[in-house]
Amino acid sequence: MTGVVESLAIGQVAERTGLSIDTLRWYERQGLIPLVERTATGQRRYPPSVVRFIALVQALRRTGMPVADVRAFVQxxxxxxxxxxxxxxxxxxxxxxxxxxxxxxxxxxxxxxxxxxxxxxxxxxxxxxxxxxxxxxxxxxxxxx
Structure with missing residues (x-):
């Protein structure tokens, strides 16, 4: 066990959450998820804590929370x-x-x-x-x- 937390690529997050890659990018542009880490080559990397947060955002949106309120929560x-x-x-x-x-x-x-x-x-x-x-x-x- 190295103690290093493995982050996921955007495609892996899309697969785990059921969201499309475009939706994940839109969430990021709208400020609905915390700042996403990037590799030296600019690829998005999502640590487990952000993946869990995305699941919360999905639940909030499915239950009718407006985008502005989700954004306020993130901020x-x-x-x-x-x-x-x-x-x-x-x-x-x-x-x-x-x-x-x-x-x-x-x-x-x-x-x-x-x-x-x-x-x-x-x-x-x-x-x-x-x-x-x-x-x-x-x-x-x-x-x-």
Whole structure:
């Protein structure tokens, strides 16, 4: 064990993260990832800590955090204690938004499940799915077999 941390080339990072090379370059230009190291020949090298940070950026973006907020999070970086409170506040706000999204998705899933059940009943009864069931609550039991 040499103690040297092996960094990855941009193609390897793309493969591990599922992001395209172009997206990784865009993230860098937009200030969404910390400064990327370069070799003497100008090739990007990503240490494990940056690869982990890219995974965080992906999660933040997938959950709807605006690019400007991700950039602000990065700019508060460097692991400095004086920035921890602000970074924590950004993450906690995003967590609250994610929890609300989860609640909304669960409610939306129930609406979709209910519609699937209606469609299955209509199909089983030989009715077009565009048919409007009768207004009475017992329409499913009133369909002839």
């Amino acid at each position: 508060l970086g460097g692991g400095q204690l004086r920035h921890h409170t602000e970074r924590l506040a950004l993450l906690e706000r995003q967590q609250r938004l994610i929890e609300e999204q989860v609640r909304q998705l669960a409610a939306d899933r129930e609406v979709v499940r209910d519609k699937i059940a209606v469609y299955r009943d209509l199909v089983a009864a030989g009715l077009d799915c565009e048919d409007q069931p009768p207004d009475d609550a017992d329409w499913r039991t009133s369909i002839p077999s």
